[in-house]
Amino acid sequence: MRIAINGMGRIGRLLFRRLINDPAFTLVAVNDIMETENLLYLLKYDSLYGKFQGDISLSDNAIVAGDKKVIVLQHEYPSQLSWKDLDIDIVLECSGKFTNKAGASEHLKAGAKKVLLSTTGSPDIPLMIYGFNHHRLDNTIEIVSPGGCMTNCSTHILYILNSIGIESAQINILHSYTSRQELVDTAHKQFRRGRAAAESIIPVEIDLAQSLERLLPLQDKIAAVSVRVPVTNGAMADFTVQLKEPAAKEEINLLFKKAAENEYKNIIAYSEDPLVSADIKGDTHSCIIDGTLTSVAVKQVKIIAWFDNEYGYTSRIIDWLLYWKKLMS
Structure with a gap:
């Protein structure tokens, strides 16, 4: 190829x-x-x-x-x-x-x-997440959006939790600063992105909720924000999800552990090590569920997941290339 x-x-x-x-x-x-x-x-x-x-x-x-x-x-x-x-x-x-x-x-x-x-393209381009709906690709499709790093992390987590049933989800992605921010304070159409990236914790506007609603049957049930933090690599995704049924921490963790070992192997991972963002540099997964940080209050569950926003994402791009190569051969 x-x-x-x-x-x-x-x-x-x-x-x-x-x-x-x-x-x-x-x-x-x-x-x-x-x-x-x-x-x-x-x-x-x-x-x-x-x-x-x-x-x-x-x-x-x-x-x-x-x-x-x-x-x-x-x-x-x-x-x-x-x-x-x-x-x-x-x-x-x-x-x-x-x-x-x-x-x-x-x-x-x-x-x-x-x-x-x-990246996540415009609505006129098919949005396909590897490991979720990549099987819909066929040789008649010429342009594909594989989503962004945040979408690749979030889609799998919400899909798995929706096996219990989701009433609503609030997502906060604590993300390393990027080239779309500034090194020193300057003008920017999104005022906060114009502030010095290495000096502040900076909330930014993202279109993650809209992307997820294109993929999952959760219309008007998702809200999301990204908070850029002064590190050069890595992200921690914080999900607060209201479930339709009560659940226990052990039940939730087992759900993700089994998924990581079976149908989502090599795409998501599950860990009970006390991770920090530096530990996931170079990791190839779309997300690493941190079982030590799972918490449940009756129907409300909090899930924490880590991902390398560059290395994990390019790993999925390579998966796409391999998959497309098979279809084109």
């Missing part, structure tokens, strides 16, 4: 690192308007995941990593990209700019066979 990445931000660069030596794929090209020397530097050195393992250099208009050569393009719009000439099977749309059907379709017009977003 021949892969291209459009947009070399945090997710694009981590996917480069993970795909470059994966024998299941051929990473053919990347596209970003940043200077190529700067891109090389950011691929070679990463503040979270360390130095690139192996040799990596520039050669003409390509990045060479070991014996692999990846073409570097520098175009602003997908319509300018030569995906047909490069025989690209799937474009990973990681720029965050072309997330509606019209924008993502420009990759198809440029010759790519399929497009996989790295």
